[in-house]
Amino acid sequence: MKTLRIGSGAGYSGDRIEPAVELAEQGDLDYLVFECLAERTIALAQQARINDPAGGYDPLLAERMRRVLPFVGHHRGKRRLRVITNMGAANPVSAAAEVRRIASELGLNCKVVAVVGDDVLAQLGPEHVLDNGQTLGSLGTRLVSANAYLGVDGILDALREDADVVITGRVADPSLFLAPQMFEFGWAASDWTLLGRGTLVGHLLECAGQVSGGYFAEPGLKHVDDLARLGFPLAEIDADGAAVITKVAGSGGLVSPATCTEQLIYEVHDPAAYLTPDVTADFSRVAFTQEGADRVRAKGAAGRARPEQLKVSVGYLDGWIGEGQMSYGGPGAVARAQLARDIVLKRLALTGVKLQEVRAELIGMDALHGPRSSVEPWEVRLRVAARCDERSDAVRIGNEVETLYTNGPAGGGGASKSVRQVVAVASLMLPRDQVNARIQA
Amino acid sequence: MKLHELAHARTGDKGDTSNISIIAYRAEDYPLLAEQLTAERVAQFFEGLREPGAAPVRRYELPNVQALNFVLPGILRGGVTRSLALDAHGKCLGSALLELTIFE
Numbered sequence: 001m002k003t004l005r006i007g008s009g010a011g012y013s014g015d016r017i018e019p020a021v022e023l024a025e026q027g028d029l030d031y032l033v034f035e036c037l038a039e040r041t042i043a044l045a046q047q048a049r050i051n052d053p054a055g056g057y058d059p060l061l062a063e064r065m066r067r068v069l070p071f072v073g074h075h076r077g078k079r080r081l082r083v084i085t086n087m088g089a090a091n092p093v094s095a096a097a098e099v100r101r102i103a104s105e106l107g108l109n110c111k112v113v114a115v116v117g118d119d120v121l122a123q124l125g126p127e128h129v130l131d132n133g134q135t136l137g138s139l140g141t142r143l144v145s146a147n148a149y150l151g152v153d154g155i156l157d158a159l160r161e162d163a164d165v166v167i168t169g170r171v172a173d174p175s176l177f178l179a180p181q182m183f184e185f186g187w188a189a190s191d192w193t194l195l196g197r198g199t200l201v202g203h204l205l206e207c208a209g210q211v212s213g214g215y216f217a218e219p220g221l222k223h224v225d226d227l228a229r230l231g232f233p234l235a236e237i238d239a240d241g242a243a244v245i246t247k248v249a250g251s252g253g254l255v256s257p258a259t260c261t262e263q264l265i266y267e268v269h270d271p272a273a274y275l276t277p278d279v280t281a282d283f284s285r286v287a288f289t290q291e292g293a294d295r296v297r298a299k300g301a302a303g304r305a306r307p308e309q310l311k312v313s314v315g316y317l318d319g320w321i322g323e324g325q326m327s328y329g330g331p332g333a334v335a336r337a338q339l340a341r342d343i344v345l346k347r348l349a350l351t352g353v354k355l356q357e358v359r360a361e362l363i364g365m366d367a368l369h370g371p372r373s374s375v376e377p378w379e380v381r382l383r384v385a386a387r388c389d390e391r392s393d394a395v396r397i398g399n400e401v402e403t404l405y406t407n408g409p410a411g412g413g414g415a416s417k418s419v420r421q422v423v424a425v426a427s428l429m430l431p432r433d434q435v436n437a438r439i440q441a
Numbered sequence: 442m443k444l445h446e447l448a449h450a451r452t453g454d455k456g457d458t459s460n461i462s463i464i465a466y467r468a469e470d471y472p473l474l475a476e477q478l479t480a481e482r483v484a485q486f487f488e489g490l491r492e493p494g495a496a497p498v499r500r501y502e503l504p505n506v507q508a509l510n511f512v513l514p515g516i517l518r519g520g521v522t523r524s525l526a527l528d529a530h531g532k533c534l535g536s537a538l539l540e541l542t543i544f545e
Contacts, residue, residue: 039456040522131456215451221466222449258449258464261506265462267453269512271501287505300505318523359525367527369537370489385525424523427456 004184006177007234009068010034011208013041013058017067019209019232019251024071024081026248027234031180032068034085035173035206040425042170043315045090046145047423057095058087065102073110073164084155084176088167090145092116093440096167113163115154117437118170120312120430121146130314130426144423145315148430151277154437155179161441170313172276174202185239195279196303197241200286203274204245204263204298208232211245211263213253226252246295257288260296277310277432279303309429318424319356321387322394324401324417329379336409337362337382343408344384344400353396358386387422394419444543448474450535457492457520459531461538464508471507477543483511486538491515
């Protein structure tokens with residue numbers, strides 16, 4: 001039986017585009033998958049859709065599709081690569097329409113199918129309780145979105161309909177990769193071992209460059225060649241789920257057991273129970289072996305029955321975050337920045353700014369992990385951030401930092417300020433029979 | 442010596458929970474790490490950063506890939522989406538943990 005070749009064209013919404021084009025051109029791929037949805041991307045996209053009913057999908061969708069569609073569809077009677085992506089975000093149907101427009105502009109004939117059903121907002125009632133203890137009812141009009149993590153079902157339907165491009169909203173990341181393996185090899189939806197293996201491949205690929213040398217290098221300890229030309233990964237998979245992770249020859253980066261191990265454990269809690277909508281995958285006995293330059297074999301994944309409930313990600317408006325920063329340098333920089341910090345906090349209290357939570361820290365000293373070093377740095381940057389219910393209060397944070405220019409300690413420079421609305425995300429569980437994935441061609 | 446010389450790390454986030462993998466460069470160092478890097482020691486290192494009353498730090502062992510996985514509930518203080526932290530994802534936490542000393 002043949003070897004299936006699946007490439008990973010994006011690890012997040014804003015990811016590089018050339019490595020995906022390189023994979024499409026030189027990867028000899030059957031499938032190219034773009035994973036572009038972080039935890040709250042859908043909630044942000046849903047807000048965009050409220051402002052523009054035809055919007056709410058990935059801002060880079062058009063650019064990515066223009067670059068890779070020329071490698072999609074049939075050529076001289078032979079099928080070339082197919083694309084699967086969750087770039088539909090809050091509006092897979094409009095995203096699919098956009099891809100059809102681009103295909104027709106480019107004179108290409110390809111079938112684009114949207115997967116819907118992840119948006120369960122209309123199905124939920126005020127009595128549903130979030131993992132943070134709040135009920136949906138208590139959120140009132142602040143509730144923005146509720147999307148269930150779909151598994152492979154809708155994508156499998158789309159592939160059976162002969163789709164060249166499958167556009168989804170919220171689908172569990174590894175499911176985007178598992179679906180084509182199940183479809184091509186005819187794996188049963190209850191063959192937990194094979195589904196566990198296929199999920200491992202998906203999990204290793206879903207963050208794109210993070211398994212092929214990205215987010216790995218450390219000078220002197222972990223060398224990676226040519227990160228400016230990092231190659232995105234592809235997997236060569238056999239019908240029994242055996243897989244090799246590799247990348248296009250000549251691209252930058254590194255595929256080694258160490259890069260694969262970092263990605264294996266990334267965002268995993270209990271490695272023996274990695275929950276997806278399709279399977280409870282067991283990565284606890286996975287092992288990697290180097291089979292050649294930038295070629296690593298992954299073995300040992302297993303699986304058990306899938307969970308009976310699906311996770312639903314709920315987005316809601318949760319006030320505003322205001323922030324201001326100011327730098328101090330030279331001898332005495334830390335003392336002046338500390339004085340500046342005290343002044344800003346006092347000013348916020350004096351002027352009655354209403355804060356839900358505030359943080360004031362010195363970048364270079366204690367901002368990331370609290371204080372530790374006693375070494376006086378050459379420069380330090382004050383950062384004050386606060387969450388407020390009202391935008392008018394949040395604006396005051398950056399303004400107060402900025403007034404340090406003429407009212408604060410000596411030598412502050414490079415002030416910056418910002419205000420953003422908080423779209424928070426929490427989750428709840430729904431029985432899977434209440435979620436109905438379906439396709440829209 | 443510092444853990445930084447013996448192992449590398451990557452941090453992931455889910456909700457308000459971080460997970461930090463600690464991966465030995467050399468397989469022969471894994472038993473030493475497994476012996477000395479207890480969940481309690483990691484919890485102590487990050488004391489003050491985690492939400493008061495958060496669930497305990499958990500440790501999972503992956504001997505086949507010479508790695509330990511630490512799960513730290515409550516360290517992202519409300520989660521990526523509403524945290525005020527400079528590094529709201531907690532991406533830098535793993536690198537900080539490599540500061541720990543391992544005794545030979």
